[in-house]
Amino acid sequence: MSETQKIYHCLNCNTSENDIPLVNLVYTGKQAFICSNCLPLLIHHPQKLIGKLDGAENIAPFQEEN
Numbered sequence: 001m002s003e004t005q006k007i008y009h010c011l012n013c014n015t016s017e018n019d020i021p022l023v024n025l026v027y028t029g030k031q032a033f034i035c036s037n038c039l040p041l042l043i044h045h046p047q048k049l050i051g052k053l054d055g056a057e058n059i060a061p062f063q064e065e066n
């Protein structure tokens, strides 16, 4: 009996876990994955993930000190 293993993809660029390390996120009770390339986007420009990550419009971007 073979069980197909779920392969996760980056929520932004859709690259699979076989091609790039994915970071496991939990947000609003939902699980999502984002790759190491797109992680800075989540930190600095979360508004760019609106429509890809549920509730992204509610994430405040990290404020860097100037």
Ligand SMILES: [Zn+2]
Binding pocket: 010, 011, 012, 013, 014, 015, 034, 035, 036, 037, 038
């Ligand atoms: Zn990505």
